[in-house]
Amino acid sequence: MISDPHTHTPVDAPTARHLHHLLATEQRRGRLPSVTAAIVRGGALAWSDAIGTVDGRADGQAADPDTQYRMGSITKTFVAVAVMRLRDAGRLALEDRFEDHVPGSRIGGATIAQLLSHGAGVQAETNGPWWERTPGGDWDALASSPVTQRFRAGRRFHYTNVGFAALGELVARAHGAEWFEVVRRGLLDPLGMTRTTTRPTGKAAQGLAVHPFADVLLPEPEHDAGAMAPAGQLWTTAEDLAHWAAFAGGDTGGVLSRDTLAEMYEPHTLVDDPGQPWTAAHGLGWQLWNVDGRRYAGHGGSMPGFLAGLRVDVETGDGVVVLTNTTSGLGPVASELLRAFVEREPLAPEPWHAAGDPSVLDLVGTWHWGPAVSTARVVGEHLVLGEPGTARGSRFAPAGADEWVGLDGYYTGEPLRVHRSPDGIPTHLDLASFRFTRTPYDPAADVPGGVDEQGWR
Structure with a gap:
């Protein structure tokens, strides 16, 4: 958690100048009235900056990293975490039907997990006027409009704003308080997010539309949805x-x-755009991206007059946020800023130290699944069999005496048990019913199906 939003970790001046140049170039290219961004590393603010004015005029008030903007659909990630906190507290299960907690709608057969991952088939938008530009009513009015499902639940990805309205109602009913009050008490206050609100307070940017063919502006409406x-x-x-x-x-x-955050980052529904490779998915409330083999999580945001983006590298924790007050025009500057930061300020590798556990040395070395050869090694607290990410290679976490559980790929969640001879020497590994032996098809290792009595020939 960032203890002081004005505390920066050291960033070289050339890096800061380059990031400023990228942000200024994007502001000019996209004709953004103003744009602001920040980068985090190791739970601390590494850099922040802002370009432009809050009203888009040359003589207007300059934007800064403490200027408020609408984050749009990044809001959904807060609602999703509030739902997962209910799950972790035993108040609900992800396989529960929405109807079990909020009865009386036509989307009640969808599960909570399906709603979180945009896999419930629920309609994308409301049945009334464009909700992003008009004041909204309460849940009963929305549900009776009536909202419904466009596709069978679980069939496919279908992004749904209405589905997260439903989840917000679920959170409110579970706590007996407005959804934002739940988010404020449970998330914003503990994390020190004092400038995140439902309506603009203090210094805030005007939501604007920029004319596509002229350098003129149109204010966008702001209201309670x-x-x-x-x-x-x-x-x-x-x-x-x-x-x-x-x-x-x-x-x-x-x-x-x-562990729950990692669970939220597991892909549930693929974003399947015809003719495009599968590089994006949705987890439980978070957007996920696979970029050249690296996993990113975050969310985009769009409301009339505002665009936003949040993206973090799941492995390193490096992250970026970008906010601007325009209805369209923001390019991929968030990923460009993060990439430039990482290239110019690479994370130093953690020093190696001899901290292994000698009690598991008898498990390392060569094992055979039939004629296939695998190498076992110990990395930190994990037993690693093969190469994770390649074929069926996986890491295994200790789960008891001579018991391990898979963490990767095919063997995720599957048990690995070590069998030993009477004198304590490992004879074979039983991995989800597959038998790994020290020599190929070792007849002394109780290979399922037996071993031909005449042996190899």
Whole structure:
């Protein structure tokens, strides 16, 4: 958790100048009235900056990293974490039907997990006027409009703002309080996010549309979206949202377990655009991206007059946020800023230390699954069989005496048990019923199906 939003970790002046240049170039290219960004590393703010003015005029008030903007659909990630906190507290299960907690709608047969991952088939938008530009009513009015499902639950990815309105209602009913009050008490206050609100407060940017063919502006409306607010209502600043990027990078500040955050990052529904490779997915409330083999998590945001982005490297925790007050025009500057930061400020490798456990040395070395050869080694607390990410290679975490559980790929969650001879020497590994022996098809290792009595010939 970022303890002081104005505390920066050291960033070289050339790096800061380069990041400023990237942000200024994007502001000019996209004709953005103003744009602000921040980068986090190790749970701390590494850099922040802002270009432009809050009203888009040359003589207007300069934007800064403490200027509020609407974050749009990044709001959904807060709602999703609030739902997972209910799950972790035993108040609900992800396989529960929505109807079990909020009865009386036509989307009640969808599960909570399906709603979180946009796999419930629920309609994308409301049945009334464009909700992002008109004041909203309450949940009963929205549900009776009526909202419904466009596809069978579980069939496919279908992004749904209405689905997160439903989840916001679930959170509110579970706590007996407004959804934002739940988010404020449980997430914002503990993480020090004092500038994240449902309506603009203090210094805030005007939501603007920029004419596509002339350098003129049109103010966009701002209002309370009512029941649709959990889909995109929140306002924030770059430095306040940097706290959430630190959270997303694994510094959860005690408000959510890291295991639950990792669970939220597991892909549930693929974003299947015809003719395009599968590089994006949705987990439980988070957007996920696979970029050249690296995994990123975060979310984009769009409301009339505002665009936003949050992205973190799941492995390193490095993250970036970008906010701007325009309805369209923001390019991929978030990923460009993060890439440039990482290239110019690479993370130093952790020093190696001899901290292995000699009690498991009798497990390392060569093992055979039939004629196939695998090498076992110990890395930290994990037993590693093969190469994770290649074929069926996996890491295994200790789960008891001579018992391990798989962490990767095919063997995720599967048990590995070590069998020993009477004198304690490992004879074979039983991995999800597959038998690994020290020599190929060792007849002394109780290979299922037996071994031909005549042996190899």
